[in-house]
Structure formats: C-alpha cells, structure tokens
Amino acid sequence: HCSSSTKTPPGPKGYPIIGSLFDLGPRPNQSLAALAKIHGPIMTVKLGSLTTIVASSPETAKEILQKQQQIFSDRTVPDVIAAQPNLEGTLAWVPRDHVWRNRRRICNTHMFTTQKLDSLQHLRHAKVEELVLYIKEKSAKGAPIDIGRAAFATTLNLISNMIFSIDMVDSEFENAHEFRDLVRRITEGGGKPNLSDYFPLIKWLDVQGVKRRVIPAYKRLHVIFDQVIAKRLEDRELGESRKDDFLDVLLDQCEEEGSGFNRETIKALILNLFLAGSDSSAITTEWAMAELLRKPEAMQKLREEIIQKIGFERSVKESDIGQLPYLQAVVKETMRLHPAAPLLLPYKATKNTQIFGFTIPKNSQVLVNAWAIGRDPNHWENPISFLPERFLVSNLDYKGWDFEYIPFGAGRRICPGMPLAIRMVNLMLASIIQAFRWRLPDGTTKENLDMEEQFGVALTKAVPLCAIPYI
Numbered sequence: 001h002c003s004s005s006t007k008t009p010p011g012p013k014g015y016p017i018i019g020s021l022f023d024l025g026p027r028p029n030q031s032l033a034a035l036a037k038i039h040g041p042i043m044t045v046k047l048g049s050l051t052t053i054v055a056s057s058p059e060t061a062k063e064i065l066q067k068q069q070q071i072f073s074d075r076t077v078p079d080v081i082a083a084q085p086n087l088e089g090t091l092a093w094v095p096r097d098h099v100w101r102n103r104r105r106i107c108n109t110h111m112f113t114t115q116k117l118d119s120l121q122h123l124r125h126a127k128v129e130e131l132v133l134y135i136k137e138k139s140a141k142g143a144p145i146d147i148g149r150a151a152f153a154t155t156l157n158l159i160s161n162m163i164f165s166i167d168m169v170d171s172e173f174e175n176a177h178e179f180r181d182l183v184r185r186i187t188e189g190g191g192k193p194n195l196s197d198y199f200p201l202i203k204w205l206d207v208q209g210v211k212r213r214v215i216p217a218y219k220r221l222h223v224i225f226d227q228v229i230a231k232r233l234e235d236r237e238l239g240e241s242r243k244d245d246f247l248d249v250l251l252d253q254c255e256e257e258g259s260g261f262n263r264e265t266i267k268a269l270i271l272n273l274f275l276a277g278s279d280s281s282a283i284t285t286e287w288a289m290a291e292l293l294r295k296p297e298a299m300q301k302l303r304e305e306i307i308q309k310i311g312f313e314r315s316v317k318e319s320d321i322g323q324l325p326y327l328q329a330v331v332k333e334t335m336r337l338h339p340a341a342p343l344l345l346p347y348k349a350t351k352n353t354q355i356f357g358f359t360i361p362k363n364s365q366v367l368v369n370a371w372a373i374g375r376d377p378n379h380w381e382n383p384i385s386f387l388p389e390r391f392l393v394s395n396l397d398y399k400g401w402d403f404e405y406i407p408f409g410a411g412r413r414i415c416p417g418m419p420l421a422i423r424m425v426n427l428m429l430a431s432i433i434q435a436f437r438w439r440l441p442d443g444t445t446k447e448n449l450d451m452e453e454q455f456g457v458a459l460t461k462a463v464p465l466c467a468i469p470y471i
C-alpha cells in the first residue's frame with residue numbers, strides 16, 4: 001500500500017552541498033515550473049541543506065492547503081523576515097496556533113468584513129481621487145507616469161488610513177518619501193535568494209549582508225509606529241473622540257487581560273499588514289495596466305463598460321464594482337498570469353506525511369507554485385494569453401475553492417486581506433481608466449513592451465511600466 005512508502009518525491013539530482021540552489025536562478029517560479037514539467041507535480045528540490053517540496057498542480061496544492069492542512073500549518077521563515085523585531089507578533093509568520101487564530105479573528109472582524117470595509121470606503125475613494133488628480137497634473141505636462149510607483153504610494157496611504165487614520169505618503173507622490181523607501185528596502189531585501197536560508201549553520205555570517213541592510217529599516221518603521229501609537233494613547237488619555245480605526249481596535253485589545261496583544265506585538269502586526277498589502281495590490285494594478293496597454297481591444301472594452309455604466313460625471317465607487325463584470329474579469333485574469341505571491345508563502349511540514357504515495361519529511365519547506373498552476377495547459381486554454389473573457393463565462397473564483405486558480409492561496413491561511421485587495425485594485429484601475437486614455441511612451445509598442453518578471457517578496461515587473469495619460 002502506498003501509505004507505507006518512504007520515498008520522497010522525485011526531483012533534480014543537484015550537486016553535493018548546494019543541491020539545486022543555482023538551478024533556481026533569478027525567477028524561481030519559472031525555473032521550478034520548468035523542473036516540474038520533468039519531475040512531476042510534486043517534487044523534491046534540495047536547496048543547500050533545506051529540503052523543499054514543490055507542488056505544481058491543483059491536485060497537489062489541494063492536498064497541502066486543504067486536505068492535510070493540519071500538517072502544513074507552520075511556515076519556514078526566511079532570514080530577512082526573521083530579522084525584524086517581535087516576529088512573534090506577526091500574522092503571516094507564526095505557527096497556526098491559538099494565538100494566530102485569535103489575531104486573525106481580530107483582523108477579520110475589525111478590518112475585512114463587508115461592513116467594516118464599507119464603513120471606511122470613503123477614505124479609499126478620497127485617496128484614489130488624489131491619485132487621479134496627481135495623474136491629471138502630470139498629464140497636463142505630457143509626462144509619463146510610473147504606474148507602479150503611483151499605485152504603491154496610493155496603497156500605502158489606503159492602508160495607513162484604515163489603520164491609523166493618517167497618510168504615510170504625502171500627495172506629492174514623486175517626492176522621496178521616507179516611509180515608502182523603508183518599506184521598499186525591506187521588500188527588495190527579501191527579493192534575492194539568501195544563502196543564510198539554505199545553510200542554517202552559516203546564518204550568523206550574514207554573507208550577503210541582507211540582515212545588515214534590512215534591520216535599520218525595520219527599526220525605523222517600529223519607531224514611526226511607536227510615535228503614532230504614543231500620540232494616540234495621549235489623545236485617549238485626554239478623552240479625545242475615538243477614530244475607530246484599526247489602531248483603536250488593537251489598543252482596546254492591549255487593555256484586555258490575556259488577549260495576547262501588547263504595545264510591542266501590535267507594531268509587528270501593523271508592519272505585517274503594510275508589507276503584505278501595499279506592494280501586492282500596487283503591483284497587480286501595474287500588471288493589469290501593462291496587459292491592457294498590450295491589448296487595446298481589451299482596454300477599449302473596459303473603458304466602454306465604465307463609461308456606459310458610470311459615465312464621466314462622477315467618480316467610480318467601490319459599490320460600482322459589482323456592476324462592472326469586465327473590470328472584475330480583467331483583474332482576475334491579471335492575477336492568473338501575475339499572482340503577486342507566485343509561490344504563496346512558504347509552508348513547513350510539522351510531521352512526516354504522504355502525498356500521492358510519496359513521503360513528505362517533517363520540517364521540509366513546502367512551496368505551492370500558484371504561478372505555474374495558473375498557466376497549466378492541462379487546466380487552461382491558451383494559458384499564456386491574456387483573455388479576460390474566460391472569466392465572464394466561468395464561475396471560477398479566487399476564494400480558495402478552485403485549486404486551478406489560487407492567487408490568494410487557500411485553506412485556513414488564505415490571504416485575509418483578499419476582500420480589501422480586490423476593492424483597492426478594482427477601484428484604482430477603474431478610476432484611472434475612467435479619467436484618462438492611456439498610451440505607451442514613444443518607442444514602446446504593444447509588441448515590444450517588456451513584460452519580464454522580477455521575483456521578490458512580490459512578483460514585480462522587471463522594467464517599471466511607464467504610460468502616458470491623455471484626455
């Protein structure tokens with residue numbers, strides 16, 4: 001019987017000591033997808049001394065994320081993440097225990113329910129209007145817009161308003177801004193493969209200086225959060241009226257005996273939400289614009305839908321999204337081809353188990369290649385073409401039930417920010433397409449637009465998308 005097998009999944013042979021580390025290359029999502037074509041949908045890849053199991057089909061993903069989620073309930077923590085203060089206060093990087101469960105419940109009920117999201121939508125509308133205004137000013141000068149940069153400043157402010165009721169980036173999106181640069185320094189630091197992750201014995205050497213670079217950024221962000229928290233506590237002492245933002249919720253929790261929250265851990269949780277939510281949503285918006293600029297018929301169709309349903313008289317609102325099926329299909333199709341977290345977040349096997357007859361050893365790192373699954377020709381027709389129409393005729397959704405499409409992961413650890421991300425991306429995209437026509441800068445055509453990926457904490461466009469708005 002297969003359950004008695006002790007064979008680990010097949011995989012590349014690799015070299016002594018380093019294993020297949022150098023086969024990973026700069027874009028692991030792509031190289032692992034290529035390896036899976038040879039070795040199959042569940043494979044073993046030795047990365048230094050870290051045994052990594054990679055799932056690359058809907059069936060194997062379902063085993064890990066759903067059927068056996070009791071076993072795959074912990075994470076491996078990259079060194080660049082472990083370098084932060086109070087790691088145990090995060091949501092994404094703690095084992096799936098009762099502390100995690102409570103923290104996640106608080107986030108879900110106080111940030112991500114429909115009711116909570118609705119109650120703060122006016123904030124997001126205002127921030128996105130600022131984005132449109134900024135683009136309008138630039139367009140008057142005929143200047144190209146760095147879409148990813150502008151979207152990132154916007155998502156940072158969207159999240160900081162939900163958490164703190166303040167902007168973290170000033171409306172001059174272009175200005176060097178400390179907060180944005182700090183966040184970027186951490187996400188970029190996490191982008192490159194770090195030898196410390198694959199050779200735990202030499203972690204302390206920090207060979208590539210990854211920790212040295214990110215630690216000051218973490219510390220500075222904690223200081224910034226601490227100042228906001230101190231100010232809020234002062235206001236509360238003085239009896240100022242509540243903001244009822246997420247910070248108020250967390251401070252209430254801190255006052256409760258045995259809640260597991262305190263002033264140190266909430267800083268880590270807040271940082272976790274910023275890091276998980278801002279880049280991912282901005283990048284998705286940038287990829288969507290890049291795909292639309294490469295496919296003018298799709299851009300045209302989307303613009304017509306927006307103009308027809310909403311017109312020019314008023315701005316798009318989150319409550320309009322439900323009436324814009326093509327918009328939603330464009331966003332879904334973008335996330336199929338360009339999932340912001342192509343390998344989800346790394347899981348760890350908490351004990352030995354079996355998947356399709358192979359043994360998955362305890363403590364191995366387990367990756368799910370959502371990027372490869374979204375492009376699998378066995379499950380998708382014309383898998384590498386951008387065809388939003390495919391989502392108009394199917395009920396396939398990103399909510400974690402359809403394992404051929406899992407840009408937000410699935411199971412208990414599915415992205416809790418999904419409903420917010422969906423609103424932010426749809427709203428930003430619809431707003432900048434309603435307000436402007438767009439074209440590529442001179443010399444760039446839809447044929448030669450560079451679509452290369454850059455792998456990192458989030459899967460970015462290697463060459464930032466610059467586009468020119470006109471009325």
Ligand code: HEM
Nearest residue numbers: 092276277280281340341344345408409410413415417421
């Ligand atoms: C387009 C935007 C986004 C994408 C594609 C995305 C995707 C993901 C994915 C794939 C995971 C890992 C799921 C797994 O391991 O199975 C994740 C986890 C997470 N995401 Fe998102 N996310 C996005 C936006 C956001 C936003 C806006 C927030 C919050 C403000 C957020 C907060 C988190 C957190 C806290 C986790 C860790 C959950 C846990 O481990 O329990 N994400 N996200």
